Amino acid sequence: MKKKWMAALLSLTMAASVFTAAGAKAEAAEDVTTLRVVLKGISMEDERQRVWFDEYNKALAEAGIPAKLEVVEMQSGTYSDNLALMLSGGDIPDLIYFQGGDQVFASQGVLEDLTPYIENSKYVKDALEDFQKERLANYPYLLFVTPALTPVPVIRTDILEGCETAEAVLADPTIDNYTKLFEELKTDHEAVWGLDGSLKGINAMFDQAFGLTTTWIKDDSGQYVYGRVSDKSLEQLKYYAELYKKGIIDQDYLNANWEVKENDFYGNNTAIISGNQGAVIDLYNSNQKAANGDGAALTVLPPAKGEAQGYLPLDVSKESRGFAISAVSENKDLAFEVLDFAVSGPGRVLDLLGTKDADYTEADGKYTLLPAHDNWYANFFETFQNFDLEAMDPETPYWSDAALSSAELTAKYSTMDNAFVIPEEHIVNWDAAETKAAEFMADFVIGNKTEADWDAFVEEWNSVGGAAVTEYANTVLK
DSSP states (O other): OHHHHHHHHHHHHHHHHHHHHHHHHHHHHHHSEEEEEEOTTOOTTSHHHHHHHHHHHHHHHHTTOOEEEEEOOOOSSOHHHHHHHHHHTTOOOSEEEESSOOHHHHHTTOBOOOHHHHHTOSSHHHHOOHHHHHHHHHOTTOBOOSOOOOEEEEEEHHHHHTOTTHHHHHHOOBHHHHHHHHHHHHTTSSOSBOOSSSSHHHHHHHTGGGTOOSSEEEOTTSOEEEGGGSHHHHHHHHHHHHHHHTTOBOTTGGGOOHHHHHHHHHTTSOSEEEEETTHHHHHHHHHHHHHHOGGGOEEEOOOOBSSSBOSSOBOOSOOSSEEEEBTTOSOHHHHHHHHHHTTSHHHHHHHHHOSBTTTEEEETTEEEEOGGGGGOOOSSOOOOTTOOGGGBOTTSOSSOHHHHHHHHHHHHTOOBOOOOOOOHHHHHHHHHHHHHHHHHHHHHHHTSSOGGGHHHHHHHHIIIIIHHHHHHHHHHOO
8 A cells, every 4th residue: 555655646746757857948938038130141941040049049048048040031032132122111120141131220220230249249259350340340349250351363283383484473473473374374265364243353462562552542642542443443444455455354244243253264164263362262162173174273362562462451441241139129138149149159160160070970079071061051150160170071171272372461461441331412423433444444454445534534433522522521431
């Protein structure tokens, strides 16, 4: 009888324990706040992303962050347009990824000032590079803890090593030495420079050499003038026009897009293209080796040396893309914790490597990338802060030597720009002036305009809005 009574008591005790545990779990689940996040190109209809976000939410819980992310589904079409319609309609997620179109919402008070959150962060504040700190000081609404998205020029290593002028260029990359290299390369290529509709790629090599060290430069009177309408720009355009006449610049560059530019490069029709340092250069390197063998691995070319030396100056007026927090969110602190976690050690592994056993494996403290990782892209940031690159299996490094070299050279040859956020009352003027400048530069390079047309162009540039913005520039630049 006593045994039966004890068994019954034990059964009741276990049942109560199960009930209590279940209640605790339910209570814990109620304490977890769902944060809505909208990202470009991400949908939970994609099983790969669904699995990854499940893992990310588990990692948040393990880190003691009582939040889980719910991805907002976006309609097909242009992301920035659809996002603007959603926000304007009053549907404002807690976390918002912008790739343009953010200024209007910042001016309306929709976006939270991130300054105090960053100051009190565990990880973000130590991960920011100097140019990012400047951007946040000027525009504290977007956070993007990622290496500078700035283009650097690359060439196949085997082709460069076959050039007699290579050694001179790498040792002393003057404009004259680069010109000699281009002329040598032209003998085996349809064109040397592959561009995609604009001159930005080649400007990455030559802007600072021609003295275009910032967007706004001082003239002889000490006043700021727009670099693209300065005498320095005229000298650069004359040089480009000569390269175009010799066939060194792709004769059809104005009609090319990024896909044409890259295919011509892999097909050896062109010898040099530019791409954003880091991830893009890593992709170019992989594709070039796949198309032409391991000897076709890329070499990053240094910027030309002239009046100055450097790649395109980094715009520090604001981030062009990044994450914002809704100013009307009831969970702003928690939303920032989610972003801060993305920069922590566990957050970096998830963000950079993807899903374990699908995109990578881990053994003995080493990470080995799987083939599926080739098309994995970080959902938050691409910083290596708090991520040990030495923990990567040498057989599957996270970045190729070319990509690492691009990052090193960018750090060495980066300078900060003095561009500023154009205020709303000048945006129309600035757009008109920028359009006029781009049209003239293209016409000059292909030979439709000459030096004789320069003064008329500058006058027209001023009349369509350039003068108004220049006047404003001289009130904000010191």
